[in-house]
Amino acid sequence: MYVWIWRHLPGGTASRALLSLLLVLAVAALLLFVVFPWVEPTLPFNDVTVDG
Numbered sequence: 001m002y003v004w005i006w007r008h009l010p011g012g013t014a015s016r017a018l019l020s021l022l023l024v025l026a027v028a029a030l031l032l033f034v035v036f037p038w039v040e041p042t043l044p045f046n047d048v049t050v051d052g
Contacts, residue, residue, distance in 0.1 A: 005023070009016040 005020065006016060009019045011019070
């Protein structure tokens with residue numbers, strides 16, 4: 001998958017490295033600001049029980 005992305009990015013090595021870094025940052029921002037807040041209400045992190 002990474003080789004496919006690398007081959008399809010335009011430019012030389014430095015340009016590809018910068019574009020791949022921007023792609024990683026864009027995916028991280030999308031996950032952080034869109035996907036995780038959308039999924040968070042369905043996650044069971046607040047259902048903590050301690051049986052004793």
